[in-house]
Structures are given as structure tokens and as C-alpha cells.
Amino acid sequence: xxxxxxxxxxxxxxxxxxxxxxxxxxxxxxxxxxxxxxxxxxxxxxxxxxxxxxxxxxxxxxxxxxxxxxxxxxxxxxxxxxxxxxxxxxxxxxxxxxxxxxxxxxxxxxxxxxxxxxxxxxxxxxxxxxxxxxxxxxxxxxxxxxxxxxxxxxxxxxxxxxxxxxxxxxxxxxxxxxxxxxxxxxxxxxxxxxxxxxxxxxxxxxxxxxxxxxxxxxxxxxxxxxxxxxxxxxxxxxxxxxxxxxxxxxxxxxxxxxxxxxxxxxxxxxxxxxxxxxxxxxxxxxxxxxxxxxxxxxxxxxxxxxxxxxxxxxxxxxxxxxxxxxxxxxxxxxxxxxxxxxxxxxxxxxxxxxxxxxxxxxxxxxxxxxxxxxxxxxxxxxxxxxxxxxxxxxxxxxxxxxxxxxxxxxxxxxxxxxxxxxxxxxxxxxxxxxxxxxxxxxxxxxxxxxxxxxxxxxxxxxxxxxxxxxxxxxxxxxxxxx
Amino acid sequence: xxxxxxxxxxxxxxxxxxxxxxxxxxxxxxxxxxxxxxxxxxxxxxxxxxxxxxxxxxxxxxxxxxxxxxxxxxxxxxxxxxxxxxxxxxxxxxxxxxxxxxxxxxxxxxxxxxxxxxxxxxxxxxxxxxxxxxxxxxxxxxxxxxxxxxxxxxxxxxxxxxxxxxxxxxxxxxxxxxxxxxxxxxxxxxxxxxxxxxxxxxxxxxxxxxxxxxxxxxxxxxxxxxxxxxxxxxxxxxxxxxxxxxxxxxxxxxxxxxxxxxxxxxxxxxxxxxxxxxxxxxxx
Amino acid sequence: xxxxxxxxxxxxxxxxxxxxxxxxxxxxxxxxxxxxxxxxxxxxxxxxxxxxxxxxxxxxxxxxxxxxxxxxxxxxxxxxxxxxxxxxxxxxxxxxxxxxxxxxxxxxxxxxxxxxxxxxxxxxxxxxxxxxxxxxxxxxxxxxxxxxxxxxxxxxxxxxxxxxxxxxxxxxxxxxxxxxxxxxxxxxxxxxxxxxxxxxxxxx
Ligand code: SF4
Numbered sequence: 001x002x003x004x005x006x007x008x009x010x011x012x013x014x015x016x017x018x019x020x021x022x023x024x025x026x027x028x029x030x031x032x033x034x035x036x037x038x039x040x041x042x043x044x045x046x047x048x049x050x051x052x053x054x055x056x057x058x059x060x061x062x063x064x065x066x067x068x069x070x071x072x073x074x075x076x077x078x079x080x081x082x083x084x085x086x087x088x089x090x091x092x093x094x095x096x097x098x099x100x101x102x103x104x105x106x107x108x109x110x111x112x113x114x115x116x117x118x119x120x121x122x123x124x125x126x127x128x129x130x131x132x133x134x135x136x137x138x139x140x141x142x143x144x145x146x147x148x149x150x151x152x153x154x155x156x157x158x159x160x161x162x163x164x165x166x167x168x169x170x171x172x173x174x175x176x177x178x179x180x181x182x183x184x185x186x187x188x189x190x191x192x193x194x195x196x197x198x199x200x201x202x203x204x205x206x207x208x209x210x211x212x213x214x215x216x217x218x219x220x221x222x223x224x225x226x227x228x229x230x231x232x233x234x235x236x237x238x239x240x241x242x243x244x245x246x247x248x249x250x251x252x253x254x255x256x257x258x259x260x261x262x263x264x265x266x267x268x269x270x271x272x273x274x275x276x277x278x279x280x281x282x283x284x285x286x287x288x289x290x291x292x293x294x295x296x297x298x299x300x301x302x303x304x305x306x307x308x309x310x311x312x313x314x315x316x317x318x319x320x321x322x323x324x325x326x327x328x329x330x331x332x333x334x335x336x337x338x339x340x341x342x343x344x345x346x347x348x349x350x351x352x353x354x355x356x357x358x359x360x361x362x363x364x365x366x367x368x369x370x371x372x373x374x375x376x377x378x379x380x381x382x383x384x385x386x387x388x389x390x391x392x393x394x395x396x397x398x399x400x401x402x403x404x405x406x407x408x409x410x411x412x413x414x415x416x417x418x419x420x421x422x423x424x425x426x427x428x429x430x431x432x433x434x435x436x437x438x439x440x441x442x443x444x445x446x447x448x449x450x451x452x453x454x455x456x457x458x459x460x461x462x463x464x465x466x467x468x469x470x471x472x473x474x475x476x477x478x479x480x481x482x
Numbered sequence: 483x484x485x486x487x488x489x490x491x492x493x494x495x496x497x498x499x500x501x502x503x504x505x506x507x508x509x510x511x512x513x514x515x516x517x518x519x520x521x522x523x524x525x526x527x528x529x530x531x532x533x534x535x536x537x538x539x540x541x542x543x544x545x546x547x548x549x550x551x552x553x554x555x556x557x558x559x560x561x562x563x564x565x566x567x568x569x570x571x572x573x574x575x576x577x578x579x580x581x582x583x584x585x586x587x588x589x590x591x592x593x594x595x596x597x598x599x600x601x602x603x604x605x606x607x608x609x610x611x612x613x614x615x616x617x618x619x620x621x622x623x624x625x626x627x628x629x630x631x632x633x634x635x636x637x638x639x640x641x642x643x644x645x646x647x648x649x650x651x652x653x654x655x656x657x658x659x660x661x662x663x664x665x666x667x668x669x670x671x672x673x674x675x676x677x678x679x680x681x682x683x684x685x686x687x688x689x690x691x692x693x694x695x696x697x698x699x700x701x702x703x704x705x706x707x708x709x710x711x712x713x714x715x716x717x718x719x720x721x722x723x724x725x726x727x728x729x730x731x732x733x734x735x736x737x738x739x740x741x742x743x744x745x746x747x748x749x750x751x752x753x754x755x756x757x758x759x760x761x762x763x764x765x766x
Numbered sequence: 767x768x769x770x771x772x773x774x775x776x777x778x779x780x781x782x783x784x785x786x787x788x789x790x791x792x793x794x795x796x797x798x799x800x801x802x803x804x805x806x807x808x809x810x811x812x813x814x815x816x817x818x819x820x821x822x823x824x825x826x827x828x829x830x831x832x833x834x835x836x837x838x839x840x841x842x843x844x845x846x847x848x849x850x851x852x853x854x855x856x857x858x859x860x861x862x863x864x865x866x867x868x869x870x871x872x873x874x875x876x877x878x879x880x881x882x883x884x885x886x887x888x889x890x891x892x893x894x895x896x897x898x899x900x901x902x903x904x905x906x907x908x909x910x911x912x913x914x915x916x917x918x919x920x921x922x923x924x925x926x927x928x929x930x931x932x933x934x935x936x937x938x939x940x941x942x943x944x945x946x947x948x949x950x951x952x953x954x955x956x957x958x959x960x961x962x963x964x965x966x967x968x969x970x
Contacts (some may be wrong), residue, residue, distance in 0.1 A: 020692055032952035034671070049881070078831065140958055142948035159949055167950055192947065192955040204866060220925075220934050230945040230960030233899050236937060237889075238862070255925045259918040263882070273780075273882040274917065274942040282934035288891040290858070292936045308907070330675040334692045368686050371679030371693065372537050373643035394539025401541075401910060407685075411535050415543030418498070419550045421527040428502065443728055453687035458694075458725035461503050468496045468505035472524045 002358035003304020004092045006123045008151070012364050013405065019339035022150025025161040029153070029336045032160045037327040037379070039271025050110045050267055050427040057264045058383050059317035068309065068317075071218035071251045072300060078221025082283025084296040095301045096127045098208070102297050103133055106241055108208040114225065114232045115139035117155055117321055118245050120343040124210070135210075136202045137376055147174055153337030153345070156269055156323040161336050174198065199231075208363035209235035209293070212264055213246035213322070216298075218391055219254040225279040226265050228272075232279045242281070243294035243400055248300050249317035262321070268381035269322035304356035313355055313389060318382040319348055325376035325386055331369050340365065340384040346387045347376035354393055363402055366393035410450040452454050491521045493558045495614070496570045498530035498719045500738070501638035506759075507717060507738035511570055511617060516745050518624045525558040533577040534680045535723060545589035548582050552610050570740070571716050572645025575616045580648050582607035596762070609631045616645065618655040618739060633663040633751060636708040637703060637730060637742070642716030643675050655715055655739065662746050667709040670700040687712075692699045694726045701734075711735040711756050713742055735759060773880045773913045774968055778881025784943030785956065785967040797828075797969045798836045801907070804967050806840050808903055809870065812963045817841075818869050821897045823848040825874030827909060843870075847952070848894050862896070871897030871961070872905045876924070878966070879917035882942055885966065887918055889937035898941065904961040906941075906967050 008015060019025065044050045064071060076086035101310060103111070111128055111324035113119065113135060125146070137146040145151065147170040152158030159167070168186035171194050173181035183194035199337035211232060215224040224234040225246050252258050266275040285292035308314055314396040324345030326332045336343035341362050342353040350365035376386040397403060419424035438444045443459040446452070454460065466474065485565040496508040515522050532547030539636055559565040567573035585602045592598035639659055645651045656666045677683065677693025701712060701723075714720045717738055724736035737758040778788040789810065791800035809818055818841050822833055836845040846864065867873075874893065876886045885906050889895050900903050915919040917940070928934045945960030956962055 016688065020688060028951055032948075035686075035948075035952050041702070051677075082936070097572070138959070139949070140947045144949065157949060157952070162950075162953065164951055185750070188950045188953050188955055191950055192958055196958055200866070204862060204960075220928070222934060228943075228945070229947050229958040230899060231958070233895065233939060234959055237895050237899065240818065255921070257574050259921045262921070263917070272942070274884055274940060276784075276943040276946055278884075278940040278942070280934070280938040281936065282938070283513075283936045285889070285936050288860070289889065290894050290897055291889050292890075328678065330693045330696075331689055332910065333674075334689060334696070370691070371675050371677060371690065373675035373679070374647040375643070375673070375675065378647050391537060391539065395541050396539075398539040398541075408540075411538065411540040411543050415535055415540070415546045418529045418532075419546040421529065424529040431502075433775075434545050445729075450681065451917075453684040456687050457691040457729060458683075458687075458722065460721070460725050461726040463502050464505045466505065468501045468508040468524075469526060471505055471509060473527065477526075 001062065001304070001357040002307065002360055003175050003302070005121060005344075005353060005357055005361060007340060007361045008338065009105050010341070012368055013026055015341050016335060016368070019335040022161070022336070024166070024323075025153070025336050026334065027365055028163055029160055032154070032157055033327040033333050035137070036156075036270055036323070037469065040324060040327070040379075041271075042307070043271035044275070047267070047273060053260065053263060054157050054267070054381050057261040057381070058318065060252060060260045061320070061382060064252045065249060065314065065317045066308075067253070068248060068251055068306075070454075072248060075216055075251060076216040078218070079283070079296070079298055084221070084283055084298060087297060087299045089303070092122050092301070092303050095122055095245060095299050095303070096124065098297075098299050099124065100127060100131060100239065101247065102243055103128070103208055104131070106208065106295075108133060108241065109204045110202070111135040111208045111210055111452070112202055113137050113142070113209070114211045114227065114235050114236050114240065115142045115158065116210075116245065117343065118212050118247050119210065119307045120152060121241075122245065122301070124245070125434045136199070136206070138190065138199050138203065138235065139227070139229060143195055143199065144170060147171070151338065151343065154241055154323060154326060155344070155346070161338065164188055164191060171195070182250050184261060189271040192246070203234045203238055208237045208241040208243065208295055211244045213234055213250055213256060213357055215261060216246055216251045217255055217258045218251055219280055222280050222282045223261065224259070225281070226275045226277070227269070227279070228276045230277050231272070233277055236279055236281055236293070237291040240294045241297075242295070243297045243299065245301060246282070246297045247305060248302050249305050264381055265320050265322050268320075268324045268379075283306040304358070307358065308355055312352070312392065314354055315384045316355065316389070316404050318384060319352070320382060322381060324379040324381060328379045329374040330375065331371060335369070340369065347390070348384070351384065351386055351389045351393065357402070359397070359402070362395060366390050367397065407450060411445060428463060428467060432465070435462050490519075491523060491562075491565060492620075493555060493565060493567045494522055494524045495528060495567055495574070496524070496716065497569070497571045497574050499721060500570050503721060504656060504717055504738060507740055508570060508586065508743035510738070511568070511740035514621070514747060515568065517747055523558060525554050527554045531577045531583075533574060536577065536581060537680045537682075542584060542592070543588055545585055548586055548607070548648070551578070552582070552606055555610055556606070559610070562609050563613075565613060566620070567610070567621050568617055569614055570617050571718065572616045572642045572649055572651060573716050573718055574612050576644040576648035578607075578614050579611040582611060594699040605762075611707055615717065616649060616651065618658055619651060621743065622654050622658050629661055629663065631663060632665065633746065633754065635710055635751065635756075636667045637662055637664045637713050638667050638669050638704045638709045638713045639739075640669070640676060640697075640714040640719055641672065642714060642719050645716060646673060659713075659739070659742070662743060664742070665708070667704045669704045671696075674720050676719040676742075678718050680718070683722060691726065697723060698726060705734065710753055711737055713739045715736050717741050733757070770910055770913070772960050773915060774910055776880040777878055778885060778968075780880065781966060782883075784883050786883070786943065787963070789965065789967045791969040793970055797967070799830070799952065800969070801967050802836050802840065803918050804965055805870070806835060807839055808905065808963055808965050809841065812903055813869055816869070818843040819867065819903070820845045820847070820870045820872055821848055821868045823874065823893055823897065824872075824874035824907060825909065827923050828874065828907060832947050845958065848897055857921075863875055865900045868901050870903045870905065871901045875906050875912060877912045877914050877920045878908055879920045881916040883956045884917055884920070884940045884942040886924070886933040887939050887941065890935060895937055895939050898939070899960050902957065902962050904951050904964045906964070908966050910970050913968075967968050
């Protein structure tokens with residue numbers, strides 16, 4: 001069954017133009033993506049083991065996805081043997097229903113959350129709020145965009161599009177609403193300290209924690225969470241009820257497998273050998289134990305993922321959400337995450353969004369947000385063939401007649417002419433005849449049809465006289481051979 | 483292998499963009515190859531590698547062009563397994579070497595051919611692909627007899643994305659330029675795309691231009707550091723950046739790499755000459 | 767042994783590269799002195815003013831260490847020993863508030879990894895994670911023997927222990943540097959939710 005993803009329903013040109021005009025966003029995104037991309041390269045250079053680890057991690061993920069169902073069953077068994085409960089959710093709606101039920105059964109009023117793309121996919125915060133449960137994001141970036149009522153613009157740095165002045169304004173508003181001291185200034189340290197103070201209250205008061213998950217280990221029934229801030233530790237140790245919503249593809253068969261993959265998100269995502277905090281949950285707390293949840297629910301979300309199994313796109317399920325493909329993408333660096341209109345932006349987003357939803361939403365993504373420079377393919381630590389998939393998705397669109405008829409016709413005629421030398425020559429004669437109306441100061445400055453867009457911002461020289469073909473024919477052609 | 487090369491015959495694949503918009507690039511390449519003792523042949527039936535269509539998802543159309551390309555160059559090679567095809571574009575070379583085999587295999591199946599027939603196309607593509615070499619790669623193997631001392635000319639070299647990431651050619655062309663006496667001026671974010679992307683530059687011209695402008699901004703800094711010319715082994719990128727510079731009425735010289743080498747060979751390379759080349763289109 | 771020393775040095779390099787502080791006590795007699803000066807250095811640097819309250823638990827090999835005696839003289843430090851666990855909510859809440867008001871957490875460790883500079887803590891009735899999380903300063907007392915060459919080795923050890931125990935500890939945490947974020951304009955800030963400063967006292 002096709003999955004469902006929340007989308008920004010404004011048409012692409014609107015999303016695009018807004019992004020291209022947002023200079024603040026562009027500056028911050030440029031800075032952040034470059035900094036992280038450089039940190040990744042530096043980390044691998046300084047860590048000779050890194051590349052070998054990465055290759056083994058690819059093998060682990062591929063093999064785990066191959067027998068996903070089997071491993072998920074073992075995982076469920078293990079979690080339940082250690083006090084937890086596992087729920088399978090075929091669709092986004094199933095997952096939401098499960099989570100809300102748990103909350104309702106315990107009369108939960110306040111929820112704290114770690115950053116999780118899957119809960120973005122479910123729009124879980126909205127669901128909580130709709131039944132009157134207060135929910136608080138605790139990752140600093142997520143907290144900022146929650147206050148701004150926005151969506152993440154980067155899977156690892158959700159507020160990468162905001163600058164400090166904008167953030168101070170949000171915190172001031174929040175402080176007024178909660179009758180607390182506002183941040184001392186728009187200094188980044190002061191802003192962070194404000195968030196620490198404010199969120200500390202929420203941590204201590206919450207009665208349910210919600211996390212995503214970076215890995216699930218079948219053999220031991222372990223959930224692995226990776227953060228730099230330490231908020232996942234707060235969420236897993238403080239509230240009495242813990243709910244973890246995780247995509248089924250996060251499964252890893254066994255513990256040795258986990259040791260091979262565990263460093264990858266940090267190494268490729270932020271250029272650290274490990275993130276500051278790696279938290280592992282393997283069950284509810286035992287008797288005489290202080291910390292940890294009394295109840296632990298794991299919701300395994302499908303939402304279109306198994307559609308990809310046993311297809312040429314199966315490698316997409318190895319994605320560890322490191323964001324490396326976003327950081328190197330020249331288009332992402334220009335337009336930022338919101339222009340994609342999907343919770344999953346960047347190269348992985350333009351591949352995953354149509355695949356998970358069977359092209360039902362945002363079918364334009366593969367066509368409009370990629371120059372096919374292959375930087376993502378080079379950067380992806382999981383060797384996911386992103387550029388190859390983007391080309392194939394464009395082909396699927398064409399085969400399903402999703403392109404404008406005029407565009408399809410242009411490509412068809414183009415190939416028809418250029419597949420023979422005669423047709424090629426003929427097209428040149430026509431071009432020469434046609435370009436007369438468009439040449440100014442020795443350059444072509446406008447043109448009709450498919451090529452027209454070029455001339456809005458760029459010139460082109462007219463078709464040369466002679467072309468190289470003609471030059472060769474004149475100087476080296478049959479008549480000139482001695 | 484190189485030593486038989488004194489007499490080597492090279493099949494030139496000029497690419498459609500150079501053929502139509504920068505013939506002097508191919509003329510220069512011929513000059514460079516001949517000066518190094520090679521015989522150059524130009525299979526006149528060649529047109530385009532089909533990458534434009536392929537990247538846009540028009541694989542049936544791309545396959546038509548690919549089959550034509552293979553037929554033309556197979557005929558030119560005439561079963562000579564040592565023969566080489568020199569491509570004046572890393573991107574087109576990558577299309578042929580990396581994409582043709584699977585493209586033709588799948589397309590054959592899509593058209594209802596047997597698996598055997600599809601495999602046959604794949605193997606033909608692989609075989610001819612093995613004989614394709616990108617121009618600067620070929621040039622790097624040629625040890626020029628008397629390399630000039632420093633020319634005192636600063637160039638920015640833009641490495642095309644497909645050249646870099648699909649063919650794995652990274653610093654080779656810059657080394658060639660340095661060998662020939664150029665001082666290569668580094669450019670920020672050298673490995674970032676110029677924004678061209680084939681027909682992407684037409685259909686999504688706003689984004690494409692934003693990416694190009696970022697490259698030009700980096701180029702601006704390189705110019706402050708002494709760059710006097712922009713060059714590349716891919717005319718797709720050069721045409722894109724050059725077209726953008728032209729629209730901004732910026733006369734900065736944009737020259738295909740073979741043209742630089744040909745001028746150096748002749749001992750005629752000067753800054754004035756570069757500027758003249760850049761202005762050729764104004765004069766015409 | 768040379769090998770242990772090499773591991774300790776590698777661990778120290780990595781841990782310091784992450785912004786942590788490493789102190790070294792070459793034998794158990796020296797540990798009180800080293801710990802006192804480490805503690806003094808860290809509180810003076812990161813919390814120059816105000817009262818100091820420490821919550822701690824120690825590995826079994828240090829159960830005779832008199833922390834009150836060692837730290838009590840430094841700026842009037844109060845030391846509170848982390849109690850055996852309890853499931854009573856009232857007790858829990860009291861402790862939680864106590865932790866939230868304290869300034870320094872001192873804990874033992876399950877193991878450390880030299881290649882990444884990580885320290886592993888398990889949650890058990892007598893060893894808790896909260897003292898490593900809620901306070902601005904966290905100091906770890908690490909027996910040099912517990913340093914593993916790599917994080918993979920450490921994880922393997924955890925796995926083997928869990929096989930004899932019959933299960934994994936319900937919560938395990940690897941600490942690899944202080945709490946930090948780059949969520950505002952990509953600028954690194956230390957100490958978001960967890961400690962701003964972490965130190966390790968390695969002893970033989
Ligand atoms: S596709 Fe690859 S690079 Fe992109 S987020 Fe996933 S794992 Fe990282």
C-alpha cells in the first residue's frame with residue numbers, strides 16, 4: 001500500500017521562488033551545509049578506519065533489509081521479553097492511532113520528544129495537539145521551528161534556515177507566554193542557555209517521552225538513539241512512559257551488525273567518530289531501578305516502505321538519515337529544504353517521496369530539483385545510487401505520461417532528427433534559418449520552445465559557420481585527401 | 483602501448499555542443515593531436531551521445547542516439563581493438579562508458595527484444611566504451627617534448643561533475659595545465675556543479691542560474707587572485723558559465739582547454755590573445 | 767604495561783580533542799589528591815561562584831573512597847551518594863529535584879573506548895545515568911583497566927556481559943564529548959541539555 005506523507009501543497013514555482021528570494025535562509029543554509037560537508041571529509045581523512053567501517057556498514061544494512069520481516073519478528077520477541085510492547089503500523093494513520101491510545105490510557109498531558117523524521121512524517125505533534133495533549137520538541141533546532149510553526153528545512157539541522165535575530169524573537173514570544181525571563185541577547189550562547197532553562201522545566205514535568213530511532217537491533221531488542229545535545233537521554237530516562245516510533249527499515253539483524261553501523265550517522269552526518277550521546281534502550285526498568293520507563297512501546301512504521309522491497313530501489317531502505325547528500329547538493333544549497341515541499345528534502349527526498357507515495361504527491365521532485373551532478377551519490381555513505389534513481393524516476397514519469405505533452409514531443413523530434421546524419425544536418429539548416437530573428441550583438445538572446453528558458457538569464461552563440469563538421473569536410477573531407 | 487602510439491590513429495568525437503557552438507575547440511584539439519604524431523579521423527556521421535534525453539528520462543530517444551553513435555564509431559574503428567576514440571567532453575565520455583551498456587540493455591528489453599539480443603547490445607556498448615578516452619586523459623599520457631617554462635598566465639580550471647565523479651578524473655587536467663606552464667588558480671568549492679544539467683538549464687532556469695551565479699561568485703574571488711581565464715574539458719559547463727557571463731556583459735575569457743594547449747604549442751599564448759578569443763563572438 | 771599506557775594516551779588524546787579534560791592518578795594512593803585537584807580545577811573554571819552540591823556513585827573497586835572527606839573542603843562542597851533504586855514515585859521525584867539542583871555529578875564507568883574517546887555507563891540499581899546528565903559538570907572515575915582499544919571492543923564486552931546476565935541493561939549510554947549543538951546558524955555551542963564540562967580521572 002502506498003504511504004502517506006504530509007506535503008506543502010503550494011505548487012513548485014511558488015515554493016521555488018520563495019526560496020530563491022529568501023536571502024537569510026540561503027546564507028545560513030550555504031554556511032551550514034558547507035561546514036558539515038567539510039567536517040565529514042576531514043573526519044574520514046583523519047580516521048583511516050572510517051572507510052573500511054563504512055563499507056562494512058553498507059553490507060550490514062543491505063543484508064538486514066533483505067530479511068527485514070524475519071528480523072522484525074525477532075526484535076518484537078526480544079522487546080516483549082524485556083517488558084516492552086511492539087506495535088506494527090501499516091500506515092501513518094495506524095501509527096498515530098496507536099500512539100494516541102497509549103497516551104490516553106495513561107491520562108498523559110505533557111509529552112516531550114526527541115528529533116525524529118518519522119514523527120514529522122506522521123505530523124504527530126498535530127495529532128497530539130488535536131486531542132489536547134501538550135507536546136514539546138527538545139532538540140534545539142526542532143524546538144525553534146516548533147515555536148515558529150514551521151517544518152524542518154534539513155533532516156539534521158531543522159532550523160538551518162533561521163538566523164539568530166529571528167530565533168531571539170521567537171524565544172522572546174515564548175518567554176512572554178510562559179512568564180519567564182527572556183534570553184539575555186541574540187548571542188548564540190545566550191539563546192542556547194534560554195532553551196536549556198526552558199526545556200529543563202518541560203523535561204522534569206513530562207509524563208510521556210516520544211523518540212524516533214537510528215537503529216533497532218533484532219537480536220537483543222535494542223533501540224539506538226544518537227544525539228549531540230543529550231535530549232534523547234532526558235526523554236528516555238525521565239518520563240514514566242516511553243513511545244518510540246521507528247521506520248521498519250531501521251532494523252539491524254544482530255549486535256555485531258550494530259557495532260559496524262553505529263558510527264556511520266555521526267561520521268557521515270557531522271564528521272564526528274560518534275555523536276556526543278549514544279543511547280541504547282533494551283527494555284523497561286527492572287525492580288529497584290531508578291531510571292528508565294515503566295512502560296515502553298515501540299511502533300514500527302511501514303507507510304510505503306515495503307513497497308520498495310525487491311525493487312531496483314531497495315537500497316533506499318539503507319538510508320541512515322545522515323544528511324550527507326543534502327549537504328553536498330548544489331540545488332539544496334540554493335533552495336533549502338522547504339522548497340521540496342516534503343518532509344524528506346534533498347536528493348534522498350526527491351527519490352523517497354515519490355517512491356513511498358507511488359507518485360501520488362509531489363511528482364515533480366525528481367525533475368525540478370536535480371542537475372544530475374552526482375555529488376549525492378559520491379557523498380552517500382550507504383552507497384545508495386541516488387543519481388541513478390533520479391534518472392530512473394524521470395523515466396518512470398515519462399513512461400507514465402506525466403510530462404507535459406509539448407516537452408515529450410520536443411524530445412521525440414529531437415531524437416528523430418539527430419539519430420541520422422542527414423537529420424542532424426537538416427536541423428542545423430533550420431536552426432541557422434530560424435536564429436536570424438533572435439541574434440543581437442552576435443549572440444542569441446532568446447528562443448522559442450523547450451530551449452527558451454535558457455535565454456532568460458544566459459546568452460548563447462549562434463550556430464557556428466562553419467560547424468566543425470563543415471570545417472572538416474572543407475579542409476579534410478574526401479575532396480581534400482591527397 | 484604508448485610507443486606504438488607515435489603512429490596512433492585517433493577517432494575524434496567532437497560532441498554536438500562543440501560542433502555547433504565552439505568548432506574552434508575541436509579544430510584546436512585536432513591540431514594538438516596531430517602535433518603529437520597522431521593521425522586524426524573524424525567519423526562524419528556522428529551526431530550526439532544522447533545524454534540530454536537520457537538525463538531527462540527519455541530513454542527510448544536516448545537509446546536511438548546511442549545505437550547510432552555505436553554504429554558510427556564501430557565502423558570507424560573497423561575492428562581495431564587498439565583504436566581509440568577521443569571525446570572532447572568528460573560528460574559525454576561518461577555517458578558512453580558508464581550509461582550506454584545498461585541503457586541499451588534495458589531499452590532492448592523494453593522494445594521486446596530477447597534477453598540474448600539485449601545482452602548483445604550491452605556488450606557492444608561495453609566494448610566500444612572501453613576504447614573511449616577523454617581528451618585531457620589522452621593528453622596527460624603524451625609527454626610533450628619541450629614544455630614551456632612558466633607562461634605567467636593564471637587560469638581557473640572547472641572540472642565537470644561527470645568527469646570528476648563518473649570517470650574519476652580529478653586533478654589530472656590541472657596537472658596538465660601546470661605542465662604546460664599555466665598557473666592554476668584555485669577556486670572555492672571547486673567540486674560544486676555549475677548548474678547546467680543539460681535541459682535542466684532550460685526547464686529550471688531559475689535554479690540553474692542561481693547555481694551558476696554562485697560559481698561565478700567564486701570565480702570572482704579567483705580573478706582577484708590573478709585568474710585571467712576560465713577553462714574546462716567540458717564545453718557544456720563552459721557554455722553555461724560563458725553564456726551567463728555574456729548576459730552580464732562580463733568579457734572575462736572562457737576558453738576550451740584544447741584551445742589553450744594549441745596556442746601554447748604554437749607559442750602564441752598571450753593575455754591579449756585570450757581576450758580576443760573571448761570577443762570573437764562580438765566581432766562576428 | 768606498555769599497551770595499557772598506549773591505550774590510555776590514545777583515549778586521552780581523543781577525549782581532549784572532544785573538549786573533555788583528562789586527569790591521571792598513577793596509583794590508588796594518589797587518587798584522592800588527583801581527584802581533589804581535578805574537581806577544584808573544573809569547578810573553578812566552569813562554576814566559579816555559588817554553592818556546590820555533588821551527587822555521586824562509584825564502581826565497586828572504589829567503594830572505600832571517602833568522597834565527602836576529599837571534596838568537603840573545597841568551597842564547602844556537599845556530597846550526596848546516589849541511593850539504591852526505588853520504584854516509589856515520591857522518592858523518585860525528590861531525587862530528581864535534588865539532581866536538578868546539584869552542580870556536579872561524579873560517576874564510575876563500565877568501560878571506555880580509546881579510538882573514539884567514549885565512556886560507557888549502564889543503568890542498574892546502583893549505577894545511574896542521571897548524575898551524568900542533569901548537572902553542568904560531570905566527572906568520571908575510570909579504572910585504566912576498563913579502557914578498550916575501540917568502541918567495537920567495548921560493545922562486544924557489553925554483549926558478552928549481557929549473555930552472562932541474561933539480558934542487556936535497560937539503558938546504556940555512550941558519552942563521546944560534552945552536550946553540544948550547532949542548530950543556530952551552524953555555530954557550535956557546548957552544554958545544551960547535558961553537561962557543559964566533562965572530565966575523566968583515570969586511575970591505576
Ligand atoms: S541517502 Fe545516503 S547521504 Fe542521503 S541521508 Fe540517506 S544515507 Fe545519508
